[in-house]
Amino acid sequence: MARIPAMPEPREVVAFLAGGLFGSGLLVSGMIDTTKVQGWLDFFGDWDPTLAFVLGGAVLPMFFVWRIAERRGVSVFGDLIPARTPPRLDGPLIWGSLLFGAGWGLAGLCPGPALASFALGGWGGALFFLAMVSGMVVTPAIRAWLFRPAVTD
Amino acid sequence: MIPTDWIWGLVGGLMIGSAAGLYLLVNGRIMGASGILGGLVDGTGRDSMVERLAFLFGVLAVPPLLVPLYRSVDTHITSNPLVIVAAGLLVGIGTRLANGCTSGHGVCGISRLAPRGLAATAFYLLGGAVTVYLFRHILGVI
Numbered sequence: 533m534a535r536i537p538a539m540p541e542p543r544e545v546v547a548f549l550a551g552g553l554f555g556s557g558l559l560v561s562g563m564i565d566t567t568k569v570q571g572w573l574d575f576f577g578d579w580d581p582t583l584a585f586v587l588g589g590a591v592l593p594m595f596f597v598w599r600i601a602e603r604r605g606v607s608v609f610g611d612l613i614p615a616r617t618p619p620r621l622d623g624p625l626i627w628g629s630l631l632f633g634a635g636w637g638l639a640g641l642c643p644g645p646a647l648a649s650f651a652l653g654g655w656g657g658a659l660f661f662l663a664m665v666s667g668m669v670v671t672p673a674i675r676a677w678l679f680r681p682a683v684t685d
Numbered sequence: 686m687i688p689t690d691w692i693w694g695l696v697g698g699l700m701i702g703s704a705a706g707l708y709l710l711v712n713g714r715i716m717g718a719s720g721i722l723g724g725l726v727d728g729t730g731r732d733s734m735v736e737r738l739a740f741l742f743g744v745l746a747v748p749p750l751l752v753p754l755y756r757s758v759d760t761h762i763t764s765n766p767l768v769i770v771a772a773g774l775l776v777g778i779g780t781r782l783a784n785g786c787t788s789g790h791g792v793c794g795i796s797r798l799a800p801r802g803l804a805a806t807a808f809y810l811l812g813g814a815v816t817v818y819l820f821r822h823i824l825g826v827i
Contacts, residue, residue: 544739546711551743553704554716554788559748559758561697562690567761570827573813577822582694587791589698590705594796597706611713619800628782629790629805633812635775638768638820638827640761642787643780644718646773647744649760652752656762660773667777668719668726675782685720685784685801 543609555648561586564649566640573637617685624679705792712736717789718744719780727781763827779809 540548562568563586571580601613636642641649641660649657705716714736721737724730730737752758763769780786783805785794790809794802820826 540739541735543712544736546707547736547739548743550704550708550712550716551740551745552747553700553707553743554718554740555744555748556751557697557700557702557704558744559697559751560700561694563694563697564748564758564760566763568690570817570821573810573817574821575814576818580690582690585691585694586698586701587795589695589700590702590792591698591796593699593702593706594709594792597702597709598797601709607709607713608711609713613709613713614715616797616799617801621801621804624782625784625801625805626808628779628784629808630779630812631775632779632783632786633809633814634816635772635777635779636787636809637813637816638775639763639772641772642718642776643722644744644786644788645760646776647718647722647741648748650745651749652758653760653762656764656766656769657760659766659769660762660776663770663773664777665722665726667774667779668723668781669777671723671778671781672727674778679782685715685789 554644557590558645558648561589564645564652569640569642569645570637622679624675627678701788701792702796705788708740709793715789715793716740717785717793719776719786720784720789723777723781765826768827779812783809 558564562582568580568582571578572583605613607613639660643664646657646661646664650661708714708716721740725734725737783790785805790802790805795806
């Protein structure tokens with residue numbers, strides 16, 4: 533069970549800073565604007581390429597970070613760098629991603645921006661968040677019902 | 686479609702990638718929004734509960750502090766509650782089934798050239814593009 537911290541641990545401070553920078557990046561990039569996200573997915577309409585710049589900007593530093601992290605093997609706090617998962621395509625990955633994409637297109641929100649805009653999105657944002665968490669609650673049952681044990685990333 | 690939007694997209698993207706880099710290099714964790722939240726929701730992330738909460742608190746609490754820098758911040762989310770609930774459920778179920786979303790499979794997976802991250806990204810882009818085409822151009826719902 534988790535303790536209630538009197539003083540935050542260093543890794544919790546870093547987690548807060550990373551979360552704050554992530555959320556700020558989502559706001560600055562325009563990714564909390566559902567019309568921009570739906571515009572990116574609207575390949576047969578008025579296509580908006582902004583998201584390609586966001587993804588490119590995010591992948592660039594991470595490309596070098598992965599090389600450093602995998603060479604070091606451990607994090608600054610001594611955790612093992614997550615191992616590569618076997619390159620296996622399975623039902624949960626394919627169907628899960630298709631379903632996620634459908635929801636992403638319908639409302640123009642994915643989990644990160646849904647969190648970052650929680651305080652900015654009015655009742656619609658709050659309702660989306662509630663529905664998303666509900667979906668996460670029922671997923672273990674759906675997975676057990678539809679699929680055999682899957683690869684964990 | 687204005688080039689300034691692209692520049693801010695790039696700047697924001699670099700911030701997102703730097704956040705993911707910080708989380709990986711210092712805490713040794715993959716920055717995936719659906720995984721960090723989902724592990725709290727279904728209990729699989731109980732061991733790292735406070736760290737997850739600290740990350741989520743940062744995502745939730747810091748962006749509103751930047752809002753005064755803007756003339757207006759609007760998420761333009763649809764006002765159709767049925768669409769919102771359906772979309773939220775699909776995003777919640779889909780990302781947990783697939784073990785990742787745009788940040789984990791997208792940003793962290795693509796930059797590692799991870800086959801599962803690349804495949805997931807291809808499939809959620811396909812799902813999103815087909816959905817927008819269907820519901821915007823055929824049905825006219827969104």
